[in-house]
Amino acid sequence: MPQNQQILLDNRPEGEASAANFKLVSTETPPLQDGQVLVQHHFLSLDPYMRGRMNAGKSYAQPQPLGAVMQGGIVGEVVESKNPRFQPGDKVVGMGGWQQYSVVDANQPGALRKVDTTHVPLSHYLGAVGMPGVTAWYGLVKIIAPKAGETMVISAATGAVGSAFAALAKARGCRVVGIAGGPDKCKYAVDELGFDACIDYKLHKDAGSLSKALKDACPDGIDGYFENVGGMILDAVLTRMNAFGRIAVCGMIAGYDGAPLPITYPALILVNRLKVQGFIVSEHMEIWPEALAELGQLVATGKLRPRESIAQGIEAAPEAFLGLLKGRNFGKQLVKVN
Amino acid sequence: MPQNQQILLDNRPEGEASAANFKLVSTETPPLQDGQVLVQHHFLSLDPYMRGRMNAGKSYAQPQPLGAVMQGGIVGEVVESKNPRFQPGDKVVGMGGWQQYSVVDANQPGALRKVDTTHVPLSHYLGAVGMPGVTAWYGLVKIIAPKAGETMVISAATGAVGSAFAALAKARGCRVVGIAGGPDKCKYAVDELGFDACIDYKLHKDAGSLSKALKDACPDGIDGYFENVGGMILDAVLTRMNAFGRIAVCGMIAGYDGAPLPITYPALILVNRLKVQGFIVSEHMEIWPEALAELGQLVATGKLRPRESIAQGIEAAPEAFLGLLKGRNFGKQLVKVN
Numbered sequence: 184m185p186q187n188q189q190i191l192l193d194n195r196p197e198g199e200a201s202a203a204n205f206k207l208v209s210t211e212t213p214p215l216q217d218g219q220v221l222v223q224h225h226f227l228s229l230d231p232y233m234r235g236r237m238n239a240g241k242s243y244a245q246p247q248p249l250g251a252v253m254q255g256g257i258v259g260e261v262v263e264s265k266n267p268r269f270q271p272g273d274k275v276v277g278m279g280g281w282q283q284y285s286v287v288d289a290n291q292p293g294a295l296r297k298v299d300t301t302h303v304p305l306s307h308y309l310g311a312v313g314m315p316g317v318t319a320w321y322g323l324v325k326i327i328a329p330k331a332g333e334t335m336v337i338s339a340a341t342g343a344v345g346s347a348f349a350a351l352a353k354a355r356g357c358r359v360v361g362i363a364g365g366p367d368k369c370k371y372a373v374d375e376l377g378f379d380a381c382i383d384y385k386l387h388k389d390a391g392s393l394s395k396a397l398k399d400a401c402p403d404g405i406d407g408y409f410e411n412v413g414g415m416i417l418d419a420v421l422t423r424m425n426a427f428g429r430i431a432v433c434g435m436i437a438g439y440d441g442a443p444l445p446i447t448y449p450a451l452i453l454v455n456r457l458k459v460q461g462f463i464v465s466e467h468m469e470i471w472p473e474a475l476a477e478l479g480q481l482v483a484t485g486k487l488r489p490r491e492s493i494a495q496g497i498e499a500a501p502e503a504f505l506g507l508l509k510g511r512n513f514g515k516q517l518v519k520v521n
Numbered sequence: 522m523p524q525n526q527q528i529l530l531d532n533r534p535e536g537e538a539s540a541a542n543f544k545l546v547s548t549e550t551p552p553l554q555d556g557q558v559l560v561q562h563h564f565l566s567l568d569p570y571m572r573g574r575m576n577a578g579k580s581y582a583q584p585q586p587l588g589a590v591m592q593g594g595i596v597g598e599v600v601e602s603k604n605p606r607f608q609p610g611d612k613v614v615g616m617g618g619w620q621q622y623s624v625v626d627a628n629q630p631g632a633l634r635k636v637d638t639t640h641v642p643l644s645h646y647l648g649a650v651g652m653p654g655v656t657a658w659y660g661l662v663k664i665i666a667p668k669a670g671e672t673m674v675i676s677a678a679t680g681a682v683g684s685a686f687a688a689l690a691k692a693r694g695c696r697v698v699g700i701a702g703g704p705d706k707c708k709y710a711v712d713e714l715g716f717d718a719c720i721d722y723k724l725h726k727d728a729g730s731l732s733k734a735l736k737d738a739c740p741d742g743i744d745g746y747f748e749n750v751g752g753m754i755l756d757a758v759l760t761r762m763n764a765f766g767r768i769a770v771c772g773m774i775a776g777y778d779g780a781p782l783p784i785t786y787p788a789l790i791l792v793n794r795l796k797v798q799g800f801i802v803s804e805h806m807e808i809w810p811e812a813l814a815e816l817g818q819l820v821a822t823g824k825l826r827p828r829e830s831i832a833q834g835i836e837a838a839p840e841a842f843l844g845l846l847k848g849r850n851f852g853k854q855l856v857k858v859n
Binding site: 413417432433434435444445446447448449450452453454455456457458459460461462463466 | 751755770771772773782783784785786787788790791792793794795796797798799800801804
């Protein structure tokens with residue numbers, strides 16, 4: 184049986200997360216039982232939601248248990264199978280977590296899914312054609328429900344969710360404006376991802392200044408906003424929302440360390456008759472097939488060409504994850520482990 | 522022609538509104554043109570939304586013009602008519618504003634509506650069977666969409682909107698909890714309005730304390746919240762919302778003087794996948810007939826027995842209005858003018 188390097192959650196962060204919260208260990212993979220499959224992980228997915236699960240407090244999901252392998256999505260390859268539906272060599276997507284191998288009870292619904300890599304690179308099943316892509320799809324299609332000609336805005340614009348959002352919104356005839364950190368990301372958003380404009384929030388030190396930049400980039404106001412960040416960015420966007428605007432709340436990464444992250448003028452929700460709605464994509468499995476079909480098509484036809492940041496080796500996962508929380512990644516953050 | 526005492530908006534408030542913002546004048550009512558009706562006002566309606574219109578800034582409605590009669594709903598009686606659809610003696614609802622008489626072009630759609638006072642007292646057409654009642658109906662039925670057995674909460678519980686909300690929610694099999702200021706209002710909410718419990722917010726000096734009281738009053742959490750106030754009350758309610766809860770934002774009276782009124786933990790919108798939606802009932806005229814029919818039935822059958830605070834004389838309107846903004850009214854605030 185192969186040696187399996189794993190990253191465990193060793194202790195919970197107090198305030199900001201740090202590398203000291205994690206621990207690298209090595210174990211031997213156990214022999215397979217009937218129905219089980221041994222998956223060699225190629226890429227681990229790193230996603231902001233994982234930060235929330237590191238806390239002990241109440242959230243929408245159970246906290247990540249202490250001393251257990253960090254949970255998360257993976258793509259990889261079946262190397263051994265005692266399940267008739269899977270053969271060695273099959274490319275799969277699963278929830279194997281931060282380790283090099285996982286043993287999966289493949290009879291459990293949704294535990295492991297075979298994917299076709301003819302037109303879509305395997306790693307994209309963790310990004311544009313995976314959970315982040317479906318997240319963009321749900322927020323845009325089911326909550327914002329855009330009409331052609333409307334203006335859509337998204338924060339964390341060059342990330343896995345943002346790039347999918349841009350392609351999906353352009354396909355619906357919208358103007359799409361991104362908010363990202365730094366000139367390189369903004370240039371990339373416009374040149375490569377199809378954004379009509381992108382605002383560098385690092386150039387703005389308060390909501391008033393960012394609000395002016397939004398006015399220039401969105402001359403007809405904002406009809407739909409996809410929230411990944413919270414804080415000053417949400418405050419600024421609220422001042423530019425049109426009447427009957429819709430805000431899909433997917434994340435508030437700026438507040439994941441536990442400090443309050445107030446909205447300064449919630450009365451704008453009333454003044455502009457806004458709908459502000461939080462959602463978690465894993466609670467809406469019924470829309471995944473439709474969303475994945477559209478996203479796969481956009482990738483296969485070159486209309487969605489997402490960028491990836493790839494950290495090398497399982498031991499690099501904690502630092503890559505902490506960088507993601509600071510916005511140091513550029514595109515979907517992955518870890519290559521095998 | 523009769524003399525007509527009027528209250529004008531003389532100047533705009535800076536911060537808190539005061540009696541010095543208003544001016545009482547007297548004019549003669551002009552002779553009627555064809556199609557016009559002279560209405561003698563019996564009651565003026567005082568409503569929190571009027572405070573927003575006193576400001577010059579952008580809001581959902583045009584600001585109240587300076588030097589013009591304060592706008593607002595009235596009930597009264599036709600005293601002279603050059604319109605074949607109206608006869609002297611007809612009881613009517615209109616938007617005549619803060620004055621003793623109005624001349625109405627009764628051919629304009631929606632300008633004047635005849636009402637039946639057989640089962641519903643005339644003044645109730647400004648409250649339970651008028652705009653405030655329909656406001657409660659829209660927020661409850663169209664935004665919150667309650668299920669039997671769910672828990673509903675409303676702030677400003679004994680006001681015109683709150684009392685209608687309680688009757689409508691009880692009719693749908695919900696537990697209904699009010700938030701009001703002072704022991705008299707809370708006792709009245711439970712004894713007379715059908716609330717299952719009512720919390721006196723004046724006993725709580727911060728959101729944490731109010732949150733504990735909400736936990737006791739709402740042992741199964743909160744599924745729907747109707748927001749009239751904002752500030753600390755909204756913060757406290759957010760901590761007790763159940764997953765997939767709905768918040769109808771109708772008013773934020775605590776912020777009408779222009780100071781920011783932050784939400785401290787908007788991340789709860791995400792954590793609990795809430796829907797928070799602002800609305801203005803005048804934009805949904807299509808639901809008024811259905812809503813008014815149900816509200817009229819609740820009043821006629823004694824299931825909704827709303828309380829009124831009646832100020833005497835047109836000159837009392839400014840102080841009564843300022844009292845309303847401070848929560849000094851008890852039930853629907855009216856002014857008896859003729």
